[in-house]
Every structure is written in C-alpha cells, then in structure tokens.
Amino acid sequence: MTFSTERRVEFRDTDAAGIVHFSAFFPMMEAAEHEFLRSLGLSVMPGAGANYPSVTWPRVAATCNYLAAAHFEDILRISVRVAKIGTTSVVYAFRFHREEEAIAEGTMTAVCCRLPDRPQVPSTGGLKKTPIPDPIRELLSRGV
Secondary structure: OOEEEEEEOOHHHEOOOOEEOHHHHHHHHHHHHHHHHHHOOOOOOOOOOOOOOOOEOOEEEEEEEEOOOOEOOOEEEEEEEEEEEOOOEEEEEEEEEEOOEEEEEEEEEEEOEEOOOOOOOOOOOOOEEOOOOHHHHHHHHOOO
16 A cells, blocks of 8 residues: 655745755655654554554664655645564655656655653654554555
8 A cells, every 4th residue: 555645835945946845855865754653543642642652763763865856836746655664663665746847766664663751751652662562563455
C-alpha cells in the first residue's frame, strides 16, 4: 500500500526565482508522514493515539534526491510507503510528482522511543529507544 497526499507549493517554499528551495522538501515529507500515520490511527506524539502504546518517533536520518524543479503554485502529489521496518526503527520512502513528472525522491528514518514518566535532564531529552510495539508494527506493515 502506498499512501498519497497533495500539497500546493506555497510562496514560503520557494527561492527568489520561484523554484522550491531544496530544504522545503523535508517539511513536506514530514507532513506527508504525519498524514499517513493519522490514516492508520497513529500519531508521532505520545498519547495522541489512545488505543496504542504511547511512543514518539524522532528522526535520525533524512535524504532527498532532486529530479526536476518545482515552482510556486505547483500541485505536488507526495506518495509515502514504508520501505523497511526494523526492531526499533521505520524507514519511509517518499516520491514527489507534478502530474506524471517525477520531481524528487527521499527517505526518512524514525526511531520508536518512549518518554519517561518523569522529566529528565534537558541534555538527554529523556527519550529511550524501544522496540516498535506489535500493534503499531502491524499497522505500519500495511504501508509496505
């Protein structure tokens, strides 16, 4: 299954020439990931999916390869699929298209973490890597 969403390129996404700045693709990937997770009844924030264990998903890696320029006001279709599910991490693959033209391809790796009951020292962030809970793993498997 591949999840797909659309987004119009906004002025803030572009450089002075009206071309999408390379950095704008990363927030678009993250927003598409969030939509994908919501479609499964999940969230990237602890407690937002009341029926599932309370975990969060910090990113540890992200890539983007640019194939063609996108411009202000273009409608981009962003496809998301789960490329790999590990013990504690998930890798998402993204594709950007304008109509049938490929614009960019990227990946994002997120690690499953639990937050402690008690706040930790700020320098550690208090996150603790944990295996992906089975109910969440089953849902993510739908996106493979």
